[in-house]
Amino acid sequence: MIRAGAVVVAAAFALTLGACSKDADPGAGKKLEKAAAPVPVTVTTVTRKSVPVRLAAVGTVEASATVALKARIDGEITAVRFTDGAAVTRGQILFELDDRALRSRAAELRANVQRDRAMVANQRTREQRFRDLREKGFVSDDAWQQARTDRDAAEATLAANEAALTAAQVALSYTRITAPVSGRIGRALLQTGNAVKANDVTALAVVNAVSPAYVSFPVPEQRLADVRARLALGALPVAATLAGGTGSIDDGRLTFVDNSVDSATGTVRLRATFANRNEALWPGQFARISVTLREDPEAVVTPAESVQTGPKGTYVYVLKQDQTVELRPVKVDRTEGPDAVIASGVAPGEVVVVAGQLRLTPGARASPTRNGTPAKSP
Numbered sequence: 001m002i003r004a005g006a007v008v009v010a011a012a013f014a015l016t017l018g019a020c021s022k023d024a025d026p027g028a029g030k031k032l033e034k035a036a037a038p039v040p041v042t043v044t045t046v047t048r049k050s051v052p053v054r055l056a057a058v059g060t061v062e063a064s065a066t067v068a069l070k071a072r073i074d075g076e077i078t079a080v081r082f083t084d085g086a087a088v089t090r091g092q093i094l095f096e097l098d099d100r101a102l103r104s105r106a107a108e109l110r111a112n113v114q115r116d117r118a119m120v121a122n123q124r125t126r127e128q129r130f131r132d133l134r135e136k137g138f139v140s141d142d143a144w145q146q147a148r149t150d151r152d153a154a155e156a157t158l159a160a161n162e163a164a165l166t167a168a169q170v171a172l173s174y175t176r177i178t179a180p181v182s183g184r185i186g187r188a189l190l191q192t193g194n195a196v197k198a199n200d201v202t203a204l205a206v207v208n209a210v211s212p213a214y215v216s217f218p219v220p221e222q223r224l225a226d227v228r229a230r231l232a233l234g235a236l237p238v239a240a241t242l243a244g245g246t247g248s249i250d251d252g253r254l255t256f257v258d259n260s261v262d263s264a265t266g267t268v269r270l271r272a273t274f275a276n277r278n279e280a281l282w283p284g285q286f287a288r289i290s291v292t293l294r295e296d297p298e299a300v301v302t303p304a305e306s307v308q309t310g311p312k313g314t315y316v317y318v319l320k321q322d323q324t325v326e327l328r329p330v331k332v333d334r335t336e337g338p339d340a341v342i343a344s345g346v347a348p349g350e351v352v353v354v355a356g357q358l359r360l361t362p363g364a365r366a367s368p369t370r371n372g373t374p375a376k377s378p
Helices: 002-035 100-136 141-173 221-232
Strands: 039-045 047-069 075-080 093-097 176-178 183-185 205-220 237-242 249-257 267-274 286-303 308-310 313-319 325-329 331-336 339-344 351-355 366-370
Touching: 039 313, 047 221, 047 267, 047 331, 100 141, 205 221, 205 286, 221 249, 221 267, 221 286, 237 267, 267 286, 313 331, 351 366
Parallel strands: 039 366
Antiparallel strands: 039 351, 047 205, 047 286, 075 093, 093 176, 183 205, 205 267, 237 249, 237 286, 249 267, 286 339, 308 313, 313 325, 313 351, 331 339
């Protein structure tokens, strides 16, 4: 009975192991089948084409001229002749100061000048008459010399009063504060009735010349040689795009390169001039700047989304003939729009993965598509 029981137990144990092995085999097969399933990816071919070499930077719009209006004489503001924020033209009257005292002084000096001119005319006639009489022996040399002295004194008095009149007229002109440049004026910081002093700390208003406008931007010092070499060939076009803008402003020209490199940032500041006739550029705005230095006719290009970044740098997945992928380190020279310009790592004609990289591992099989249709092997 003991032997028979042992046989039954052994048989039952064997049946249990068989059942377990049957249950385990299908699961293991499914895992292997799942691991071997091709990964769906989207691919494209690395190409060679002409790509511009551009500098990209963020710049700040600046007025081509900024003038703080200040009074040049003491006085009281009697009129403000502009609307806050309005466009003004050079020579336009903006402020008027009380001019009554200066007008009176100018009128007084004008009368003095008229009197002195009459005196000079009389002394010149007298001096001429004394000269004629001296030649005929009717007056002495001393009398003639005195007549000349009186004439010279009258002319000196006339000159002094004419200079005083000119100074009074200049001071009178300061009661009309005009726009020194054409542009946009800010708000009036002092209104009618306020007393002002000559060259006071507080400005009356500020005028910004916005046509033309400047855009100042930094570039890495490593690109300075390229910029200077391109400038030696002629005018260097510059394009600007404003935040939220629908298009670029392409009429800019590089007009200034700073004479030193900022040692703290390792950049050199450049400045472009834009005509800005429609006032699209406004002082203080930020603008994205693009400077085209030259064309690279033989650039190796791949879509930027194909380039991934890992612990060891940038790489792409290259699709091989057996439909497996290879992780290939690449060196990216620059990004131009949607394209990445590759300095080394892949060659034109090779096929790279542009979508689906997250599910890939080196050597994994891929199911490639191109433009929505299955892709052929490279």
